[in-house]
Amino acid sequence: MKEVCIVEFPSNLGLKEPQPGKEPGVKRLPDWLWKHNLHKAIDPKDILRLDAPKYTNIRDTATTILNANSLVDYAREQAYLINNLLSQNKFPFVLGGDCSILLGAAIALKQKGNYGLLYLDGHTDFMDVSLSETGGVGGMAASIVTGNGHHKLTNILNLSPYIKEENLWCVGNREYDDEYENEIRNSAATYLSLHELRKQGISNSVQSFLSEIENKNLDGFWLHIDADVLNDSIMPCVDSRTPNGLTYEEFNELTSYLFQSPKLSGLEITILDPDLDATGNYTKDFVENISNTFNQFKN
Template identity: 50%
Template sequence: MKRDINIFEFPLNLGLKKKEHETEPGVRKLPDWLRKFDFHKKINPQHIFRLEAPDYSMEIDQESGVLNAVRIIEYAKEQADFISKNHAEDSFNIMLGGDCSILIGAALALKKLGNFGLFYLDGHTDFIPVSLSETAAAAGLDLAIITGMGHEKLTNIQGLKPYFLEENIFCVGNAETDDEEYVAQIINSDIQYFDLYELRKNGFGKTAEDFLKLVNNKALDGFFIHLDVDVLKDELMPAVDSRMEDGIDYKNLREMLKPLIHSPLCFGIQITVLDPDYDENGTYTKPFVKNLIQLIKNKED
């Protein structure tokens, strides 16, 4: 990659409901965990920025019905200002979560910068109202929130609703297709939706090309990639909050992300939900880091 690279660390875990055996979700350790496997060293970024997150809590917000909504909103505002202040023009920005709710702050920052597209690569759609959520956790609602579905306090921070227009989004890789009411939400939206079956049918490289055509045809100011690692097959990445058996492999991931990451219009990528507590020896993290570095640095081994 010829552009300068910045790494932003957002170790937020307030968007997840902790499991009974957990003190708190381990995803907040992700930036330090990737550093342990030389991700930062091999990426060799121009800058590393970090915004510490609030302590974990399990507080349901009465107004919105969303877990930890007030703290998530405050962090999103800080995060948006932090990105706006520290990103450099024509740099490629890698944002390390944390959970998927870090997308809210990134979306706020991008809304202030212009009209952006979103390539949402996730094993779930995360596009439901809180009434359909079993956990009321923002990490499972983030695509809904950033497009304006949900309580105003989350969807209209600083009067910027919607942070992304539905028509500028591809939602790709959902393997949770059994629940009709869940899937109906996104089918009835203006988001271009490719569940796992449709993604394979359309082709991984072609889906990326189709998205780039949309970005160019609509003359968008750029686009952002969301990568929740639970989009990978369970045998490759079981260290996630919500496991599913089916998913994509690293060859599929490379085919899809390579043209996107190396587009000059790509603002950056966020990596979420890899939980070090479920991968104590780095068995699953090591190949993930290797593949991600190859993708970003455009190297083949």
């Protein structure tokens, strides 16, 4: 694997307030993971940080999206940073933040070539803004980066779509609602719900994805890991809890296949909220599992 660089994007711009006057705590995730030794375990060549603009709970009038202008400005800065790392043939190991941090990475990937995206998440995040009760980009990130939605966010630097819709694999959703799922079902993306992932088998599913990356001759792929893809019993410290989810055994099997691929260009971790893990025990387990699996293929 290439030289690993940890990149910290401590953003909560894509989420609503959990209660009036209180910001989402996920912006503290990079520091929380540092405290629980992820950085030490990964042992990167470098650690970079880009702080997010100030959070507000105000919807933009043009887009009806929370923090829209700040998200655009932040995405531009994120893209510049990640583009530089990719140009140096380094591997960005990105720590969010909420799922809106995907915008910056996706823009950088578009600037570099034609990439795929494996979106490993307990939700599709392929929601049209008209269906969103909150206006939070965190619930629309996969849709926005594939060109769906208001041009203010989908066409930053005139690069829409950042990821071609047919190069998106949305994996692990367990919010089983037809209106919600039909958004991704009716797209050109590949959709594997948690049920379908288990039905097809993790190995078969991942190999199909990797084969598609090769057959399309894509320049690589990005891995999005939302902590809420894990079973609620082992990862309850997320903003939108849903029953069921991947066990660590399943999660480690799936990510191990991806970490082995030379086409993996970078990854991001999102949504684990320190405010919801008072003892840190859930975070410790997460750090142990992700770092042990990643380090098997790092060197």
